[in-house]
Amino acid sequence: MSGRTTALAPPDGAEPPVRHPDAPAPGEVIGSHYEHCFGCGGGVPHGLHLEARAGEGVSVTAEFRVKEAHQGAPGLAHGGVLATALDETLGSLGWLLRVIAVTGRLETDYVQPVPVGTVLHLDAAVHAVHGRKIYATATGRIGGPEGPVAVRASAVFIEVKIDHFIENGRPAEIQAALADPDQVKVARAFEVNP
Numbered sequence: 001m002s003g004r005t006t007a008l009a010p011p012d013g014a015e016p017p018v019r020h021p022d023a024p025a026p027g028e029v030i031g032s033h034y035e036h037c038f039g040c041g042g043g044v045p046h047g048l049h050l051e052a053r054a055g056e057g058v059s060v061t062a063e064f065r066v067k068e069a070h071q072g073a074p075g076l077a078h079g080g081v082l083a084t085a086l087d088e089t090l091g092s093l094g095w096l097l098r099v100i101a102v103t104g105r106l107e108t109d110y111v112q113p114v115p116v117g118t119v120l121h122l123d124a125a126v127h128a129v130h131g132r133k134i135y136a137t138a139t140g141r142i143g144g145p146e147g148p149v150a151v152r153a154s155a156v157f158i159e160v161k162i163d164h165f166i167e168n169g170r171p172a173e174i175q176a177a178l179a180d181p182d183q184v185k186v187a188r189a190f191e192v193n194p
């Protein structure tokens, strides 16, 4: 036994999340972390173009309009695309903790089909932190921010350093990212020195 657990429930000793003093103010738009990100990047024509806003505490809201390019069944959003929208919304919570974190585990419940043209109203919050593990949930509603739940997710994100990307990313994109002053600014926002 390695002792490693991927449980979605925070273990004993987990702490409540702490909003970073320099976190974006509630209501402020959280910018994209990477122009070519499928979830939030402006440079991906068929991407989700998800725009998250900081909420109170360690929470965010976001909207995602389902387009034709996102279909699984005729006229309906692909489940993997909806999982991506939840994943991206959860990922943006790192801005409030000022921590870079990647998805370790993502469990998704599909409650209602989501038609093309629908705006999915997403919200996400961190509930606990234990070492590098960040426990969070997200919900996607249709018809409005208070509308019926269409999708839900529970996740464990794992804090990483910038080296995670430098060591694992394809060199061409890493070099381009490091040469891009806007990207370097994003990395600095997480108090890391690329």
Ligand SMILES: CCCCCCCC/C=C\CCCCCCCC(=O)SCCNC(=O)CCNC(=O)[C@H](O)C(C)(C)COP(=O)(O)OP(=O)(O)OC[C@H]1O[C@@H](n2cnc3c(N)ncnc32)[C@H](O)[C@@H]1OP(=O)(O)O
Binding pocket: 003, 004, 005, 006, 007, 033, 034, 039, 087, 088, 091, 092, 094, 100, 101, 102, 103, 104, 105, 131, 132, 133, 156, 158, 160, 165, 166, 174, 177, 178, 183, 186, 187, 194
């Ligand atoms: C050059 C310039 C670039 C600039 C960019 C800067 C800005 C970037 C800003 C923001 C980026 C945000 C991006 C968000 C995008 C949306 C979210 C995604 O889609 S992310 C992609 C999908 N996810 C992955 O690709 C992870 C792949 N997995 C891994 O790389 C590793 O497995 C990793 C890092 C998750 C863990 O590996 P270990 O070697 O670092 O650490 P170990 O020791 O294995 O685990 C540490 C703790 O985490 C737990 N853990 C590990 N994996 C877990 C899992 N799957 N579920 C639950 N817990 C897990 C372990 O049990 C351990 O816990 P115990 O400390 O022992 O209590």
